[in-house]
Amino acid sequence: METTEAFVGLTCVDCGETFDAETATHRCPDCDGILDPDYDYDAVRRSLTSNRSSSNSDDAIDLMRETLESRRFDSMWRYEELLPFPRESAVTMDEGATQLVECPDLAEELGVGRVLLKDEGRNPTGTFKDRGQTAAVTAAVQHGATDVALNSAGNAGQAAAAYAARAGLDSHVFLPSRSGFTNKAMVNVHGGDLTVVEGRIGDAGEAYADAMAEHDDWYSVKTFVTPYRHEGKKTMLYEVVEQNDWEVPDAVVYPTGGGVGLVGMHKAAKELRELGLTDELPSMYAAQSSGCAPVVEAFEEGKDVHEVWEVPDTICGGIEIPDPGASPLILDALRESDGGAVATSDEDILDSAVAVAQREGLEMGATCAAAASGAWELARRGEFDEDDTVVLLNTGAGNKDDDVLRSHLMSKGI
Template identity: 60%
Template sequence: MNTTEAFVGLTCRDCGASVDAETGAHRCPECGGALDPTYDYERLNLARETFGDRRFESMWRYEELLPFDGDAAVTAGEGATQLVAAPSLAETMGVGHVLIKDEGRNPTGTVADRGLSVAVTAASQHGAETIALATTGNSGQSASAYASVAGLDSEVFVPSRTGFTNKAMINVHGGEMSVVEGRIGDAIANFEDEYGRNEEWYPARPFQTPYRHEGKKTLLYEIVEQLGWTVPDAVVYPTGEGAALVGAYKGASELHDLGLTDDVPALYAAQAEGCAPIVRAIEENRSIPEPWQQPDTICGGIEIPDPRAGEWLLEAIRETDGGAVSTDDEAILDAGIEIAQSVGLELSPSAAASVSGALELAERGAFDEGDTVVLVNTAAGNKESDVLRSHLMRKGI
């Protein structure tokens, strides 16, 4: 495998077992827990100038902190997305600065591209022929794109409610798609059944592969570097499965431990009221979230009733002095439209939960007057423009 100098293997989050990355690709062989890429940071000699001397054009500019050499990467130019100021929102929230990290500018219009770039690189390094996963939509489009770049096949299982754009582009990128009646849980069950009969498939669901959250940690690296190596006071993520927030926790911890930053940001999970297992776990002081019964939200991208790495998510929130917040669908869709009209950015309905969540957090006094708050737009609004337009029509606009 073409691995980087500091990458030493995989460590189980649950039992602490060390797993050879050459042979281990998925869950822990000892206990079935989630695996996390591990590094020997003493092998690195990194300074802020190390990255400042490189062109800001891809997340692979941080290759020393990723498992695989940039030359071996399966890439379509993901990362290096813009950090856009939202001054009117900052005024409304009563903080110093609000910036939106616009992941809709990635190759397939989603933050999933970061994780799938690393995961498909791993699959290619392991000699896989087929990538497979169940997804609410965006990750399926991304997986089929990166599998195609790598010359691999892809099998994507989506619930029937997945938007037309995701479904269409899965096929356009050459993926085989199974549309499963129902919601994401039904798609996952169908995928697991088929995976049991096709064990040569390389599963690419978050935390089933250890590489999805690893690619997403580069988003936090970029935010800090774009702010002149100043850590924002808070980062708010729309949260379903939670790979992006877990990645941010790991990325922020790495920068701090390497002496590149002086602090870590408070990390906040924003969910929809109709499916908020992380919010409820925080409110009830649980160490593991309970599965959400009867999820019901228009924001399908974050409608994950049982996050696979829920315990890790809660750790990320608590260890950074962050929090979790939920808002109703009306507030979420209103927030997406407000950003489109005041900032010009197109947020997906699910991603707009970061905006409505931040507004609610500000109302609760979570932020101070001079704070810099970063909101993450996890996917482009044109993927589900019909949802936002329908919301306007219901308002008679």
């Protein structure tokens, strides 16, 4: 495999064993736990300072920042020292490097110093899923795969088909019938083998598992099965901090289903602190729909793992994940960062998407607007101070859900 200098292997978050990334491709070979890419951070420092030694730690920090700032802000792969694979070997369409947009009207309404919206809808397939799939499909290529497969609520499947096409691989995507038309259509347009399964994401997961059992040559790019999806998404936090002049925001509110991006960003925040580039961790907040809120329930009840949400009922398909397998990692991130969890109704979430579009001109996907709705509720509860900087993660473009948002307006007679 062609890997970066600092990448030392994959460490199991459960048993703590570290494995060679060339042979351990997915879950832990010993206990089936989630594998997490691990790095030699001294090697990262050496690389970012061009091996120029300094007895002054402030000088070393300045050198690292200057190195990153000297690069074009054109792709998440500009942070390749903190990723498993070098940019030159990446299956990439210049994903990442999305805008961090100032929202003064929202800041005034929330009663905080600043609201910044990280607009992931500007990625190649319109969502932050591209960050995960560029890393996962790169790993698939490195491992000699010919076919990739996953089940998805929609956007990750579309992204997987796109990046598989870019790499010349075949893709097999299992989507529930409730997935949006755009996702289904674009899997086909990218040449993917699409299976639409009646029901919800769990039903699609069962069909995917059955197919994987029959095709041992298919390479999984499924959330937290591949070690690389959350690793690609952590770059959102690197960008937020750099775009904010190396100031850590006080809070990050993230629309949470499987929690991949939240886990990745929390890891990134700890890495920046380890390198000395920042001093603090942003408080991470998981925002869910009250119709499917297993993370919120577990957080409020002080549990270390969720209980399966028996009857999910939300129009926000992207976060309708009743059984998030990595909930211990999500809950750890929320508590370690002194953050929290919040659930709001679908009505409030859709109202928030419309409010952001009408007051700031920014288009949030219906699912993504859980972050805005959650932020309003958190502000109402007094979670934020008047001088706080709050970042909302818009994980996907509004036109992914234009029919849902328009129908919501029509239901109000607009």
